[in-house]
Amino acid sequence: MKFQGTEAYVATDDLTIAVNAAVTLERPxxxxxxxxxxxxxxxxxxxxxxxxxxxxxxxxxxxxAQQGLYEYDAVSRLRDSQLGDERVHDVTNYIRKGKLWxxxxxxxxxxxxxxxxxxxxxxxxxxxxxxxxxxxFHVYETGETIRAQNRPIVIITSxxxxxxxxxxxxxxxxxxxxxxxxxxxxxxxxxxxPGIKDQLLTTALTQFYEIREQAGxxxxxxxxxxxxxxxxLLAEDLDPADLKRDGADALPKLHGALxxxxxxxxxxxxxxxxxxxxx
Numbered sequence: 001m002k003f004q005g006t007e008a009y010v011a012t013d014d015l016t017i018a019v020n021a022a023v024t025l026e027r028p029x030x031x032x033x034x035x036x037x038x039x040x041x042x043x044x045x046x047x048x049x050x051x052x053x054x055x056x057x058x059x060x061x062x063x064x065a066q067q068g069l070y071e072y073d074a075v076s077r078l079r080d081s082q083l084g085d086e087r088v089h090d091v092t093n094y095i096r097k098g099k100l101w102x103x104x105x106x107x108x109x110x111x112x113x114x115x116x117x118x119x120x121x122x123x124x125x126x127x128x129x130x131x132x133x134x135x136x137f138h139v140y141e142t143g144e145t146i147r148a149q150n151r152p153i154v155i156i157t158s159x160x161x162x163x164x165x166x167x168x169x170x171x172x173x174x175x176x177x178x179x180x181x182x183x184x185x186x187x188x189x190x191x192x193x194p195g196i197k198d199q200l201l202t203t204a205l206t207q208f209y210e211i212r213e214q215a216g217x218x219x220x221x222x223x224x225x226x227x228x229x230x231x232x233l234l235a236e237d238l239d240p241a242d243l244k245r246d247g248a249d250a251l252p253k254l255h256g257a258l259x260x261x262x263x264x265x266x267x268x269x270x271x272x273x274x275x276x277x278x279x
Contacts, residue, residue, distance in 0.1 A: 001050055009038070009045035010180075010187045018175035019046055025173060028114075028132055028154035030164075033177030036222025039157040042177075043113035046155065054111045055152075057099035063120045065127030068098040069137050069146075091141050100131060104148040112152040118161040125168035133171055180223060182209065192227050193234060203240040204230060207252055211259075216267055221258040229257040 003019045005011030011019075019042075022029035031039045047054035057068055073094040081088045097105075103112040117125060131137045135148035156172065158164065180188060182205055189201060208229070212220045221229075232254045233243070243253055251268045252258060259265050 003046050003049050006045045006049045008048075008191060009041060010184065010191060011042075011045070012184065015042070015175060015177065018173065022155075022173040023153055026151055027171065027173045028156050030156045030158065030169070030172035030174045031177060032158045032160055032174070034179060034220070034222055035159050036224040037177045037179060038223060039159075039177060040113065040115050043111055043115075043155040043157075046153065047111040050111070050153075052109055052111050052153070053106065054113060055099050055103050055106075056113045056115060058115045059117055059119045059124070061119050061121075063124065065120075065124050065131075066098075068100045068114075068128065069131065070098050070101055070139060071096045072141050095139070095141060100128075100137070101146055103152040104135065104146050106150060106152070109150040110152045112154045114154065114156045116159060117156050118158040118164065122162060122165070126165050129167060129171065179212075182206075185223070185226070188223060189227065189230060193230055196230065196234065199240050200233070200238075200243075201230075203243050204233060207243055208258070211252060214267070218263050219259075219261045221260075225258055225260070229254060232257055 001023060003011070003016055003023070005016060018031075019029060031042060033039055043056070044054060046052075072091075073096065077088055077091070077094045087093045099112065099114075103110050132154060135151055136145055138145050185205055186201060189196060189205075205226070208221065208226050211217070229252075236254070238253060251265070251272065255265065255268070259268070
């Protein structure tokens with residue numbers, strides 16, 4: 001079972017090595033990188049490339065580790081008992097299976113995505129250590145132990161919003177998705193916008209990387225944002241000459257697709273103002 005990328009996802013050699021190493025070691029793959037570099041999409045493409053089902057657990061700031069295992073609705077059971085409902089005699093009627101339970105009981109290997117683990121409380125990763133290590137957990141209300149029938153491929157993403165515990169990191173295979181260079185980006189663009197004229201693409205990407213490297217920028221535009229920008233350029237039928245910028249007009253065409261922060265827009269406006277004063 002080897003992941004080689006897919007037609008819809010350009011996977012670099014080091015990324016495919018990381019995925020296959022995690023699969024071989026049967027360790028969770030912890031993927032970090034800038035937002036928009038394809039961390040979440042990686043899990044979907046690994047599932048597609050290996051012909052597996054994917055179970056997705058999207059983490060929020062309020063998410064607790066227990067929710068990934070199961071949740072017991074004691075309130076509903078109490079209400080039903082007061083109403084004389086026969087369902088109260090079977091506690092399983094009030095247990096809702098979490099994403100880990102679903103992955104563990106699957107009749108074949110699945111890909112389990114734990115997306116943006118760093119959004120949750122700092123204790124969240126530690127609370128999952130034993131379950132991810134042993135691939136089992138105990139259901140106290142029924143007394144049963146749920147064990148993985150087929151060890152899932154676990155992919156965990158993080159945007160580096162907070163540091164993850166050392167004990168958690170030790171149990172993972174780690175990979176950082178570097179921001180694509182120009183040639184890799186051209187391959188990614190070809191997947192999403194096939195047949196785009198080379199001169200337009202080169203001009204647009206050159207401008208895109210110049211914007212990313214601008215000193216003082218608060219939020220660098222990502223891969224997903226440059227793809228949106230190129231889609232707009234194609235829709236407006238712009239050519240390389242239309243993208244030309246000079247000091248007096250420092251903002252890129254359709255800049256709202258690239259600059260998502262008013263401070264960054266003001267930065268380019270100030271650059272244009274300073275350029276006009278120097279004339």
